[in-house]
Amino acid sequence: MKMRGIILAVAALLYTPLLPAQSGDDGNTDSPELPFLDLRRVELISGDAAAGREKTQICANCHGPDGIAVVTEFPNLAGLSADYMYWQLIRYKRGVNPSPMTPLVADLSEQDMRDLSVYYASLPVPSAVPAGDEEPAGDLTPALLHKGKQLYLAGDPARGIPACQGCHGADARGPAAAHRILPGGQAPYAAYPALRGQHYGYLQTKLAGYRDGDMDDSTSGFVMTGVAETLDDDAIQAVAGWLSSLQIGASPTPTSPPIR
Incomplete structure (x- = not known):
């Protein structure tokens, strides 16, 4: 169905989820009767980066001592939004959709998750994709990279694919409104x-x-599921290839002061 991804995205904004999540809760959000986290209603988190650094022994095995993953199947964490990483840890800890991360975060406290997220967010991002990275460059042809760029920036309305930049920013460094705070204190x-x-x-x-x-x-996740359902394997390869080909650059994800 055409424009299904956009329709689902709009529906998610209107949808009243079963679990209004707040970043000030105790992290105990694993009730099977409450499957959705409402990430539109969260507050910006805080934590202790120095304390987080002392808690990274296990994390570094996959994500590297400097937040740059040791293999391409794992994500780079350096410079990512602390709020994004915190809610990912909450998601893994809940175990609604079990993953290899689920047992690794099982014993993390609320403060641990905050401290780790703030620490990795504080790390400088590299100026370029690390040398020796085993990206399959031979598969990333100019035509494929061009397709990925077009899909990211403009989508494909004929196929119902919305532009990725609407949520992840025109430069793919995150939304410009990442730190915008609503009158009620939420940072949607x-x-x-x-x-x-x-x-x-x-x-x-x-x-x-x-x-x-x-x-x-x-x-x-509800929004992204709807968007991803519009993507075939070629489109996924193109978008992933184009994003991975970009130099990360010295500028981190948006860190502008909160907008009230």
Whole structure:
């Protein structure tokens, strides 16, 4: 059905989820009767980056000591939004859609998750994709990269594919309104991630997971599932390839002061 992704995205904004999540809760959100996290109603988190650094021993095995993943199947964490990472940890901890991360975060406290997220957000992003990265460059032809750029920036209305930049920013560094705070204290865009320079293999796996309905346990997941359902394998490869080909650059994800 044409424009299905856009329709689902609008529906998610109107949908009243079963679990209004607040970043000030105790992290105990694993009730099977409450499957959705309402990430439109969260507040910006805080944490202790220095304390987070002391808690990264296990994380570094996959995500590297500097937040740059050791293999392309794992995401880079350096410079990602602290709010995005925190809510990802909450999602893994809930275990609604079990993953290899679920047992790794089982013993993390609320403060642990905040501290780790703030620490990785504080790390500088590299100026370019790391040398030696095993991205399959031979598969990323100029035509495929051009297709990925077009899909990211403009979508494909004829196929119902919305533009990715609407949620992830024109430069793929996250939405410009990531730190916008509503009068009630909510930051509805805080949990949208930056994608620029992320690993090709990770992006492919993530998009395919959304398309297969494996990550529809939050309002953001609901939106992304609807969008990913409009993508075939070629489109996923193109978008993931283009994003991974971008130099990450010195500028981190948006860090402008809160807008009230």
